[in-house]
Amino acid sequence: MASPAPLIRPLSILAALGLALALAACGPVEDEGPSCLPPEAFEGPERTDYPTEGFGTEVGDILDNHSFQTPEDMPFFVESLYAQPGYGLIMLVTASGWCTACIEEQPKLQALHDELSCRGLSMMVAIFQDEQFAPALALDARRWQERFDLTFPVVADTSFRLGAYYDASQTPMVMMVNAETMEILSIETGYNEANIRAIVNAYL
Amino acid sequence: MNRPYTPWLILLLAAGLSAGGCTTDTGGDPADAGAEGEGEGEGEGEGEGEGEGEGEGEGEGEGEGEGEGEGEGEGEIDLDEGEPQPYETPMAVMMPPPTDVAPDPGCGAAYVGVLQGWVVDRIGRPVPGAKAQACIYRHPSNSLICLFPADTDEDGVFTIDVPEDSRCASEVALRTLLPGVPRASMYCDMEVRDRAGDGAGLSYVDPYVLYATLPPADLPPGDATTEEMRTVVFASGLELDLVPFDFYGDYARLRDRVVEPDERGLCFLEGEDRPDGLWAFYPEGTIDPRGAPAAVRIPNDRGLAPGAVVDLYVLGGLDCTVDGVHVPEAAWATFGTATVTGDGAMIASDPGVGVPCLTWLGYKAR
Numbered sequence: 001m002a003s004p005a006p007l008i009r010p011l012s013i014l015a016a017l018g019l020a021l022a023l024a025a026c027g028p029v030e031d032e033g034p035s036c037l038p039p040e041a042f043e044g045p046e047r048t049d050y051p052t053e054g055f056g057t058e059v060g061d062i063l064d065n066h067s068f069q070t071p072e073d074m075p076f077f078v079e080s081l082y083a084q085p086g087y088g089l090i091m092l093v094t095a096s097g098w099c100t101a102c103i104e105e106q107p108k109l110q111a112l113h114d115e116l117s118c119r120g121l122s123m124m125v126a127i128f129q130d131e132q133f134a135p136a137l138a139l140d141a142r143r144w145q146e147r148f149d150l151t152f153p154v155v156a157d158t159s160f161r162l163g164a165y166y167d168a169s170q171t172p173m174v175m176m177v178n179a180e181t182m183e184i185l186s187i188e189t190g191y192n193e194a195n196i197r198a199i200v201n202a203y204l
Numbered sequence: 205m206n207r208p209y210t211p212w213l214i215l216l217l218a219a220g221l222s223a224g225g226c227t228t229d230t231g232g233d234p235a236d237a238g239a240e241g242e243g244e245g246e247g248e249g250e251g252e253g254e255g256e257g258e259g260e261g262e263g264e265g266e267g268e269g270e271g272e273g274e275g276e277g278e279g280e281i282d283l284d285e286g287e288p289q290p291y292e293t294p295m296a297v298m299m300p301p302p303t304d305v306a307p308d309p310g311c312g313a314a315y316v317g318v319l320q321g322w323v324v325d326r327i328g329r330p331v332p333g334a335k336a337q338a339c340i341y342r343h344p345s346n347s348l349i350c351l352f353p354a355d356t357d358e359d360g361v362f363t364i365d366v367p368e369d370s371r372c373a374s375e376v377a378l379r380t381l382l383p384g385v386p387r388a389s390m391y392c393d394m395e396v397r398d399r400a401g402d403g404a405g406l407s408y409v410d411p412y413v414l415y416a417t418l419p420p421a422d423l424p425p426g427d428a429t430t431e432e433m434r435t436v437v438f439a440s441g442l443e444l445d446l447v448p449f450d451f452y453g454d455y456a457r458l459r460d461r462v463v464e465p466d467e468r469g470l471c472f473l474e475g476e477d478r479p480d481g482l483w484a485f486y487p488e489g490t491i492d493p494r495g496a497p498a499a500v501r502i503p504n505d506r507g508l509a510p511g512a513v514v515d516l517y518v519l520g521g522l523d524c525t526v527d528g529v530h531v532p533e534a535a536w537a538t539f540g541t542a543t544v545t546g547d548g549a550m551i552a553s554d555p556g557v558g559v560p561c562l563t564w565l566g567y568k569a570r
Contacts, residue, residue, distance in 0.1 A: 100339050100533055101348035103523045131522065132383045143428065147452055169352040170367055190347035
């Protein structure tokens with residue numbers, strides 16, 4: 001059984017956020033994290049032992065194995081992100097058709113994915129409403145993925161399950177999850193790339 | 205639109221008003237000002253004008269029929285024609301909204317706790333059930349956040365409570381719309397920086413106006429899977445070449461309306477040169493820039509000379525990109541040129557120029 005990708009564990013979230021503040025104060029800084037993992041890091045058996053306890057909606061809790069709908073209208077469980085060998089971090093992002101902020105951030109998400117997936121960052125966008133505020137359907141997820149040429153999973157969160165994890169009056173939400181333990185590492189509203197990079201650098 | 209009103213002035217005004225509201229706008233003909241009671245938001249319910257039903261036919265076994273929808277559906281929208289009436293401004297927006305939020309002097313930008321305003325139709329009647337949705341650039345991170353919309357009440361009034369971590373704002377744009385009803389979305393800059401001295405509770409006396417739109421003259425069949433070009437002829441005579449697959453909006457419901465550029469409520473034109481022609485569209489949607497340009501042909505109602513060149517403008521909305529740059533909400537931006545055709549009948553977008561999104565469109569002669 002192949003071992004998971006090596007992770008840099010010692011830094012705490014607090015340190016990561018401190019670093020984020022420093023980055024924000026200094027403006028864009030070149031990412032100084034390790035280079036891409038070797039391809040074999042992403043091969044091997046899938047993780048199958050999704051946690052069964054400790055679930056909650058706050059930082060430090062375990063993310064429940066929620067179900068969403070794929071663009072093909074099939075069930076998509078969080079555990080399918082967990083199962084991927086080699087990935088150390090999962091980034092979950094909420095979006096809706098009426099949210100300009102969400103629309104603006106999609107190209108940034110794809111660019112981030114292009115840059116960091118080879119280091120072990122997995123990503124998923126969950127659409128919870130369409131532009132008319134109706135619950136999102138699989139078709140909305142499909143159109144969203146096509147519209148922004150997204151190469152990572154896009155799902156419909158028709159029941160808005162992720163709304164329980166943050167102040168849902170503010171969209172989008174960005175949640176970072178430890179892919180090995182499914183522990184929620186951070187929850188933020190708005191897209192703050194400096195904070196995201198700080199966590200990536202701390203964990204990957 | 206939405207100019208700052210200092211609290212003392214508002215209090216002074218409020219002191220002289222009756223509890224029932226007051227007239228604060230004279231945009232309409234004073235001779236028509238007697239239409240009090242028009243502001244009850246009649247018939248603004250949602251409906252598609254169709255229903256489902258099973259009849260029990262005598263001798264025919266069973267029957268199937270289409271019922272009639274109630275309210276303002278797309279086939280029978282109240283077009284709010286006629287002379288605009290003076291606004292009957294609700295008392296609620298004449299005063300700063302009550303809030304326990306105190307301004308934060310350390311914010312370094314505008315500190316906004318509550319936003320309050322109201323929504324009307326073209327002739328000034330309140331629009332209940334509309335949604336008012338604010339998107340905020342947080343200061344100092346400059347990250348953009350969109351708040352869940354607030355609904356307007358029977359007087360058309362909305363109140364938006366801004367969460368604590370989004371109160372320090374460098375910019376706020378507001379979108380108003382009536383979901384499911386073919387009125388063009390309106391976007392306004394809330395000008396919060398100009399009102400930073402007014403406190404954390406901001407009230408906007410000038411209303412947001414939702415214009416009704418008309419069904420197209422010719423809408424060729426198509427949906428999100430149609431990859432062939434369609435020419436949509438709108439009610440105004442404006443023609444648009446559009447590939448439905450490239451349109452991120454509801455192609456089947458496309459409509460428009462000509463709006464005179466000097467009509468009231470066009471907040472996004474404040475500080476801009478008034479266009480020579482202006483169109484409102486419903487539903488809002490973006491046109492994929494990776495596809496063929498969506499050429500537009502505009503009736504040359506102003507009689508511009510053949511060969512005359514005009515600049516084309518669009519209102520930034522949910523998703524509108526010009527030359528790879530996102531047009532911010534409520535921004536009025538040029539996206540290309542058009543030329544009056546040889547016969548003088550139309551103003552046609554120049555080769556390579558495509559409408560980037562369907563929100564509001566305008567042109568201005570050079």
